Amino acid sequence: MLKRACLALTVLAGAFLMVLSPAPAHAMADSWAEWAPVSGTSNDYSTTMTQRSPGFPQAQMASDSRANVALPSGASTFLDTSTPPGAKYGTSRGSAYINLRPKADSPSGPSTTTYAFENPTPDTGWAFVLGDIDSDQVQILATDENGDPVPAAEIASWFQGSFNYAGGTDQPTWNPATSTLTGNPTATDTNGASGWYEPDIRITSLSFVFTRRAGFPIYQTWFVSRARPIGGTVTDVSTSGSCPVEESVLTLVSPYGETLATTSPAADGTYSFGDFATQDGYTVRLTRPEGCATVGQSEAAVSNRGNDDDPASRADFEVRQVIPQAISGTVRDSVGAPVPGATVTLTRPDGTTATTTTSVDGSYLFDDNATGTGYSVNLTVPGGYTAGPDGTTRSDITITDSPVTDQDFVVNQLASVSGTVTGGGDGLGGVQVRLVPAGGGDPITTVTDGDGNYLLDGVPPGDYTAEIDAPEGYSGATTRPVTVGASDVTGVDFDLTRPGTIAGQVTDASSGDPVAGVTLTVDGPDGPVSVITNDAGAYLLEDLPPGDYTITVTAPDGMRVVGDTTRTVTITSAGEIRGGQDFRVEAVASPSPTPTPTPDPTPTPEPTPDPTDLPTPGGDENPPTAPNPGPPTEISPQSSLPETGGPSWVFAALGVSLMLAGTVLTVTARRRTRSHG
Numbered sequence: 111m112l113k114r115a116c117l118a119l120t121v122l123a124g125a126f127l128m129v130l131s132p133a134p135a136h137a138m139a140d141s142w143a144e145w146a147p148v149s150g151t152s153n154d155y156s157t158t159m160t161q162r163s164p165g166f167p168q169a170q171m172a173s174d175s176r177a178n179v180a181l182p183s184g185a186s187t188f189l190d191t192s193t194p195p196g197a198k199y200g201t202s203r204g205s206a207y208i209n210l211r212p213k214a215d216s217p218s219g220p221s222t223t224t225y226a227f228e229n230p231t232p233d234t235g236w237a238f239v240l241g242d243i244d245s246d247q248v249q250i251l252a253t254d255e256n257g258d259p260v261p262a263a264e265i266a267s268w269f270q271g272s273f274n275y276a277g278g279t280d281q282p283t284w285n286p287a288t289s290t291l292t293g294n295p296t297a298t299d300t301n302g303a304s305g306w307y308e309p310d311i312r313i314t315s316l317s318f319v320f321t322r323r324a325g326f327p328i329y330q331t332w333f334v335s336r337a338r339p340i341g342g343t344v345t346d347v348s349t350s351g352s353c354p355v356e357e358s359v360l361t362l363v364s365p366y367g368e369t370l371a372t373t374s375p376a377a378d379g380t381y382s383f384g385d386f387a388t389q390d391g392y393t394v395r396l397t398r399p400e401g402c403a404t405v406g407q408s409e410a411a412v413s414n415r416g417n418d419d420d421p422a423s424r425a426d427f428e429v430r431q432v433i434p435q436a437i438s439g440t441v442r443d444s445v446g447a448p449v450p451g452a453t454v455t456l457t458r459p460d461g462t463t464a465t466t467t468t469s470v471d472g473s474y475l476f477d478d479n480a481t482g483t484g485y486s487v488n489l490t491v492p493g494g495y496t497a498g499p500d501g502t503t504r505s506d507i508t509i510t511d512s513p514v515t516d517q518d519f520v521v522n523q524l525a526s527v528s529g530t531v532t533g534g535g536d537g538l539g540g541v542q543v544r545l546v547p548a549g550g551g552d553p554i555t556t557v558t559d560g561d562g563n564y565l566l567d568g569v570p571p572g573d574y575t576a577e578i579d580a581p582e583g584y585s586g587a588t589t590r591p592v593t594v595g596a597s598d599v600t601g602v603d604f605d606l607t608r609p610g611t612i613a614g615q616v617t618d619a620s621s622g623d624p625v626a627g628v629t630l631t632v633d634g635p636d637g638p639v640s641v642i643t644n645d646a647g648a649y650l651l652e653d654l655p656p657g658d659y660t661i662t663v664t665a666p667d668g669m670r671v672v673g674d675t676t677r678t679v680t681i682t683s684a685g686e687i688r689g690g691q692d693f694r695v696e697a698v699a700s701p702s703p704t705p706t707p708t709p710d711p712t713p714t715p716e717p718t719p720d721p722t723d724l725p726t727p728g729g730d731e732n733p734p735t736a737p738n739p740g741p742p743t744e745i746s747p748q749s750s751l752p753e754t755g756g757p758s759w760v761f762a763a764l765g766v767s768l769m770l771a772g773t774v775l776t777v778t779a780r781r782r783t784r785s786h787g
Contacts, residue, residue, distance in 0.1 A: 139163070139385040141162030141337070142184075142202045142334045143161050143333035143334065144206060145158070145160075147181070148181060150179075153176060153221075154174065155172070155179045156171060157171050157181075159208075159225060161236065161333060161334075162337075163335040163336065163385070163387035164370060164386045166231065166236065169225040169226060169228070170225070170226050173221060173223035174213050174221050174223075175210045175211045175221040175223065175320075176215070177211075178211065179208070179209065179210055179211070180208070180209045181209075182209060184207060187275075188203040189239060193275050193304075195270075195332075195334065199336065202332055205332070207330050207332045209329070210328070210329055211320070211327065211328050211329075212320055212327065215322055217322055221319070222318070222319050222320075223320070223331075224316070224317040225315060225317075227314055227316075229314075229364070229365075230366075231313050231314075232335075233309070233390075234310060234415055235335060235337075235338075235389070235415070236334065237270070238306070238331060238332065239305070239306040239307075239333075240291055240305050240306075240329060240330070241304040241329065241330035241332070242301065242303065242304070242327075243292070243304065243329055244280060244282070244294055244300040244301070245323050245325045246297075246322050246327035246329060247282075247291060247292040247320075247323060248318050248319065249319040249321075250289045250290070250291070250307070250317070250318060251317040251318075253314050253315045255313065257314055264311065265286075266287075268309050268310065269286065274302040274304065276301045278300060278302050280298075280300040280301075282294070297324035304330075335387055337386055337387055338385055338415075338416075338417075338423060339382055339383070339384060339414065340394070341381055341382030341424060341425075342381060343375070343379045343381070343427075344358045344396065344426075344427045344428075345379050346428075347429070348430040349478065353402040353429050354402075355377075355379045355399065355429060356375055356376065356379075358374060358398060358427075359372060360372065360373050360375070360395065360396055360397075361395045365391025371386075389413070391411070393410070394412055395408065395409040395470060396408050396409065396427045398429050398469070403429065403431075403436075403475040404467075405466060406427070406465075406466060406467060408427070408467065409470070410426075410427070412425050431477070432475060436476060437475070437479060437509070437513070438513065439473070439487070439515065439517030441521065442518070442520055442521075443495065443522065443596060444498065444520060444522050444595070445523075447472075448468070448471050450468050450469060450471075451467050452489060452491075452521075454466055454474045454487060454489055454490070457487075459484035459485065480509070481509050484507075484508075485508070487503070488504075489521075491521055496521065496522045497521060498522055500520060504519075522570055524568045524570060525595065526566060526568075527545055527565075527594060527599045527600075528565045528599070529563075529564060529601055530562045530564070530603045531543070531558050531564065531578055531604045531606070533605075534683045537558070537561040537562020537563065538606070539557075539560040540557055542556075542557050542579050543556050545566050545574045546574060546575045546576075546577060547572060548573035548574060571594050571596065572593075576589065576592045578604050581606075583685075584606040584608055586605060586606040587604065590604070607685070609652070609654055609655060610687055611651065611687070612661065615646070615693075616643045616663065616694070616695060617692070618694070618696060618697075619694040619695065624645070624647025625647050625669075626644060628643040628663060628665070628695065629642050629664045631664070632659055632660070632661050632662075634657050634659035634660070639651060654681055656682055656683045656685075657681060659678070663675055663676075665695050669696060670695065671693060672694040672695060672696050673693070674693075677691065
């Protein structure tokens with residue numbers, strides 16, 4: 111009820127202010143947006159918002175607002191000329207606006223409403239207004255012409271101020287750090303608190319995140335845009351003044367290539383397309399009358415950002431009647447497409463010159479030329495092209511009683527060469543790429559980006575060699591032939607590989623100790639190679655190309671291989687090794703030798719008893735001392751016993767035995783005597 115009462119007061123105040131307020135002091139055509147009917151249901155609404163300024167891109171709106179989204183007509187609630195946006199753009203009375211709500215009536219249920227523009231908007235001359243922001247808040251988000259998020263600092267510059275269209279004192283507060291417009295501190299439901307904005311960059315989308323703070327809030331959105339005229343003059347500069355300029359046709363093209371309008375001049379050559387959204391980038395194209403030629407430009411870029419009389423918003427052209435003594439031709443590219451806007455210069459025999467540009471169909475014409483010889487025509491090659499095989503000059507032209515035609519030029523459109531440099535399947539960044547002309551000349555160079563991609567722009571047609579500097583540790587083909595024509599050349603790729611290494615160790619299976627001197631044979635794409643383990647049992651082969659390798663180990667003498675004697679490993683294009691490379695060997699046990707028979711030992715002879723130790727017969731304790739035998743008798747070798755034919759040691763042994771036997775018998779006899787006594 112409170113809001114309805116306030117709304118009634120607003121209408122009365124607005125009507126009163128309309129009577130008192132003067133008309134806005136501007137001559138521009140300013141219009142508030144119009145809306146298509148809203149479709150959808152709660153939390154899923156859509157419509158189309160169209161700015162009335164021609165050339166302003168249409169926007170598709172989508173919102174997850176809860177129910178009761180509406181488009182009031184603007185008859186009772188509007189922005190009059192006492193409000194800042196109304197003072198600049200005129201009253202919005204009678205122009206619809208949209209009412210939106212949160213997704214749910216709770217602080218945790220904000221709604222998001224997004225306006226997606228079919229092309230980037232102008233960067234000036236339009237505004238939007240957020241109204242009735244009191245017990246709620248709205249955050250503003252946007253994306254720029256490239257689709258990137260617009261920083262809060264940029265959105266902050268759009269804010270033009272807050273006001274109250276109902277004449278009250280309540281106004282929202284703008285937080286530039288968060289791009290948020292917030293109602294009064296107590297979240298009291300009032301009426302008319304608003305803020306307005308003028309974007310100063312081209313944007314592709316605009317979003318409002320609306321959050322309830324208290325009550326059952328609703329907010330309003332208006333859009334408005336400004337338009338200014340685009341026009342000019344078509345002038346007949348023929349000496350006879352007989353070119354019908356009113357038969358010219360002029361076409362207005364948007365910054366995004368859309369045809370917006372066509373018109374023809376009045377008899378005095380003036381023309382106007384009317385008012386269009388204020389922005390740079392419009393193009394006006396002239397189609398000359400039949401039998402006339404364009405002098406100078408046939409199309410022009412215009413901007414209507416300034417005032418109505420801004421020269422930048424005018425596109426003026428000159429035409430002239432074609433007379434028989436004319437020189438004409440065309441400029442086309444190597445595939446036959448016309449090249450408009452190319453500059454062509456005529457040099458007359460007296461040294462004077464005239465300059466024109468090719469029209470949309472690539473044609474040019476110089477008329478009003480006296481008969482004679484020594485004319486020449488020179489083409490200035492436009493950007494993005496290079497001279498064709500026939501050059502850029504036509505000389506020794508003679509004019510008689512008929513026009514000189516077919517002074518044509520062919521230019522080659524510059525192309526691009528692109529590709530990727532990879533190593534082991536991954537892109538290699540920072541690799542220098544050169545495109546070297548086959549006939550000599552300076553190469554065109556660049557370096558790959560972080561993903562290994564490269565692009566060489568501005569390449570004239572011809573034969574080239576693309577070459578790269580392989581990074582350290584990589585190998586493979588580093589040159590490729592390239593033929594450049596009228597079209598871009600893609601897929602000039604280089605796939606490098608990283609050489610691999612096969613290394614391993616041979617150890618003793620029992621002790622784990624390294625085994626030196628073991629021969630291993632490695633057979634791969636380049637054939638077999640042998641290697642011998644060092645003192646650490648290790649072996650190593652480096653700089654091997656990708657492929658499969660077979661490693662065979664040969665056990666040294668006296669040893670055998672434990673496990674597989676052969677292994678297969680793979681070196682990938684990235685230089686990675688897959689497969690085991692170590693081997694084990696062990697000593698082969700020797701067979702036990704046949705034992706040698708041990709001879710029976712010779713028995714040790716009993717020692718011969720000393721006769722003095724023998725007991726005396728009769729049992730005497732002290733046997734009589736033997737008489738001194740005197741000095742031994744010396745026996746000469748000649749007096750020894752003669753040989754009997756047997757070994758002498760046999761006889762010696764026999765003698766000892768007899769002596770022992772005699773001794774035993776004597777002892778026995780004595781013992782018997784004692785026993786009988």
